Amino acid sequence: MREFSKRYWPTIPGIILMAAFMLGPVIWAFYGSLTNVSLTGPRAQNPDFIGLKNYSHLFTDPAFPKSIWLTIVFVLLSAVVAQNLLGLLLAVLLERSNKIIGRAVSTTVVAAWVMPELVSAFACYAFFSKAGTMNQILGVFGLHEIEWLFAFPMASVILANIWRGTAYSMMNYQAAIGEVDHSLTEAAVVDGANSWQVFAHITVPVIKQTIVTNMMLITLQTMSAFTLIFVMTAGGPGTKSMTLPVFAYKVAFKYGDIGYGCAIAVVMLVIGAIFGVIYIRSMKNEKGLSNE
């Protein structure tokens, strides 16, 4: 035991910091969700314990299933389908493309991801606003102006998130494809396989683990996307683009019901934890977790 503490004491500062500022809020979320703590007023400091009332409220609140549904749509369409497939497509095309074109494309895609999230949200807000570039382009084709952020809020934030996040998948796939053993693809080509067959039967099976990991990670990231939606539509109009993080924010800071907001946070934590466990299990046999 003495040997152990002599060796492992350097982990203590990190453990304390994470216990206080990560585990602390997680426990607080559970605790807060069982009280009627509010943003202002007397109940801000001295809340009452109200048991599971917040949860029974949550499960009868029509906004909740709608918000879950919007989160699923947002994650599936923008991340799992679009970012993932577009990222993979770009990685494949960039591997073989002309250097100058390739560099121009990848720099642009990555730039949308490197800039602070708030700035990309502003850029998308400007792009989709009534007097913005989207309508300008439609105007060139003689189409009518549409108020995208009001008429199609979900489509706008989904497109914005594809623009913002594709770089991440692209870079993961570029790295994975760069490590595919060329003798495999060359052998297939010698055997008469065409590009599609090489891709489907060699590249995809070899990078399968990357595909799984990438999908888990972008799902977790997209699920918790807040700034982009908050700036572009603030969840509106009404509740038309109110995903779970925006829902929790609105309930807590607009309607002042922190306890109810905590209950939503607990639901998100549970969903995140489930995905996290699946992700860790899929990583289990990877190196990095053991020293052997």
Next chain:
Amino acid sequence: MSDITTNAVTNTALNQPLSARNHKKASARLQTPTSPRHGVSAFFAYAVLILVFICFIVPMLWLFLAAFDKNASFQTKIPKQWTLGNFSTILNTQTTFRPMWNSAILAFVATFIVITFAVLAAYPLSRYQSRFNKPFLYTVLFGTCLPMTCLMVPVYSLFVTFHLIDSIIGTILFLAASSLPMAIWMTKNYMDSVPMSLEEAAWVDGASMMQTLGKIVVPLMKPGLAAVSIFVLMGTWGNFFVPYMILISPSKQPASVSIYSFFGQNGLIAYGQLAAFSLLYSAPVVLLYALSNHVLGTYSLAGGIKG
């Protein structure tokens, strides 16, 4: 965000030591007959790439054009009257300098804490065998998965109770704690690729654990630590919702929050200034990223969740 990006770069850099990632560039590629350099498939490949290029660059152009346009609107257009007036209007202490300074304080102090704690924690995990390692690393990995935005409401409530609202130190500690799992994970993986033989020699000569760590291991993993630092810096500099909730006094708010309130108050009039402010605020992280790419190789920050 935020934190997305943050949580993002996740396992990316991680599993691969830098050297392993760089050597693949050296292997020459056989030009296979199916490489689409000519013919129909090449045409489609380039058509797709150019289409993607256009779709991705168009939303960005507005920032660059509007920032220099005297009569900017939300439209993307070549300015009729080029001007630097948008920049000179916002370049004052209240609008730009103080928020940028606050951002720098938040980002650098948080990064310093994260790197120090991550190096300390990674050392025993990387160097000793123990039953403690696996559960610890699983917990850390699990921590990287937690969606940080779902902690907004409980963190706010917790900070109210402990009187940390409007506290810069509280904000820094929360930002540091939320980047720490990823940083420990990345640092441990980089540290694993530093060979132990040199340390063993130092131990024989009677060096303590901290001396070995500081004088041998850390200098040998500088590129890895640079990658982790840049990752944490980018995440904290770009974070919006944490300081937005916790910091109330305008004098303490970082650029992300002040630019958002600027957008709320003047965004619908001062388009050019908003774009100029956005450019100034983005510049440090974009430059940092470009620099790290140049120095550390393309995949230093992303690319390496391999199977």
